[in-house]
Amino acid sequence: MEEQDTTPQGRAPGRHRDGSRSAKTYLIGLALAAILTLASFWAAQSGLVYGPAVPILLAALAVGQMGVHLVFFLHISSGPEDTNNILALAFGVFVVGLVVFGSMLIMANLNANMMPATPAMQMQP
Amino acid sequence: MTAIAASSVPREMDAGDVPLSQRGPASPEIVVRFGFWLFLLSDIVIFAALFAAYAVLSKETAGGPSGAQLFDRTHTLIETGCLLASSFTCGMMSLAVERLQKMAIYLWAGVTFALGLAFVLMEIFEFSRMVAEGAGPTHSAFLSAFFTLVGTHGLHVTIGLCWLVVMAAQVGTLGLRPMVMRRLLCFGLFWHALDIVWIGVFTIVYLGAG
Numbered sequence: 001m002e003e004q005d006t007t008p009q010g011r012a013p014g015r016h017r018d019g020s021r022s023a024k025t026y027l028i029g030l031a032l033a034a035i036l037t038l039a040s041f042w043a044a045q046s047g048l049v050y051g052p053a054v055p056i057l058l059a060a061l062a063v064g065q066m067g068v069h070l071v072f073f074l075h076i077s078s079g080p081e082d083t084n085n086i087l088a089l090a091f092g093v094f095v096v097g098l099v100v101f102g103s104m105l106i107m108a109n110l111n112a113n114m115m116p117a118t119p120a121m122q123m124q125p
Numbered sequence: 126m127t128a129i130a131a132s133s134v135p136r137e138m139d140a141g142d143v144p145l146s147q148r149g150p151a152s153p154e155i156v157v158r159f160g161f162w163l164f165l166l167s168d169i170v171i172f173a174a175l176f177a178a179y180a181v182l183s184k185e186t187a188g189g190p191s192g193a194q195l196f197d198r199t200h201t202l203i204e205t206g207c208l209l210a211s212s213f214t215c216g217m218m219s220l221a222v223e224r225l226q227k228m229a230i231y232l233w234a235g236v237t238f239a240l241g242l243a244f245v246l247m248e249i250f251e252f253s254r255m256v257a258e259g260a261g262p263t264h265s266a267f268l269s270a271f272f273t274l275v276g277t278h279g280l281h282v283t284i285g286l287c288w289l290v291v292m293a294a295q296v297g298t299l300g301l302r303p304m305v306m307r308r309l310l311c312f313g314l315f316w317h318a319l320d321i322v323w324i325g326v327f328t329i330v331y332l333g334a335g
């Protein structure tokens with residue numbers, strides 16, 4: 001299996017680069033992911049973080065943990081043999097960003113343009 | 126078709142010397158797993174649509190309970206721990222696959238299955254508690270979006286558990302032939318991708334509700 005690591009066509013996602021050290025890679029990934037998870041839960045409930053900054057901190061921790069999973073568990077790297085995987089991932093992230101932020105932007109805009117509800121409208125079932 | 130063509134590609138050629146157009150098709154190993162990678166990314170796009178629905182509807186509680194009143198963070202933390210640990214044991218299983226150690230595959234597959242099952246059971250417990258409290262998916266737009274998003278993830282995990290059982294049976298009956306090994310490694314990709322989606326779920330749904 002090892003000699004397939006350097007085929008001219010690139011590398012499959014999830015393929016380990018170094019067979020002997022990959023158990024260590026998973027352990028490092030597990031430790032980093034556990035630290036980031038605990039940090040997220042801590043940031044959400046300890047009142048120590050400045051309130052309005054909490055969502056941004058949570059988003060940063062989540063993106064960091066997703067990165068840890070990609071690198072240490074899925075073994076996606078920035079090397080030339082990973083070009084296809086990275087391109088597909090970049091397109092996936094692009095579509096995800098369009099769908100999520102596009103929906104939120106459009107719905108917030110529609111919401112802001114709604115007529116204010118009058119008491120008579122709220123009475124209707 | 127790729128298997129025959131790939132074997133005719135001389136392995137000693139250096140990638141730098143051969144133009145991309147003349148390198149020939151990739152090995153089934155790479156083709157299958159790249160295809161599965163594309164499937165996973167499209168699956169994540171489905172989750173993106175559900176996340177967008179949840180983000181838009183999360184404040185529309187229709188006078189019912191809000192997320193902050195419903196969710197128990199300790200419960201979520203234990204669920205997260207189960208899924209993260211199962212992601213690690215699944216990685217150890219794919220190492221055992223590459224080293225062709227059958228007993229280690231069974232061992233790590235068993236641990237992965239147990240942790241995944243614990244996750245699913247905790248989620249079922251949470252859902253049934255919420256429905257019993259009158260906060261079922263029909264109560265408000267927020268709860269509809271919540272049950273769809275978290276339920277779809279739970280469904281994926283459940284399907285993954287079924288897949289894991291099938292793969293353990295295939296290792297037993299078919300042995301570690303290349304086809305079975307490819308499927309086992311694809312299962313590993315699937316399981317890690319589910320854990321990535323869960324990071325989004327616990328951050329946006331459970332921690333964002335506070």
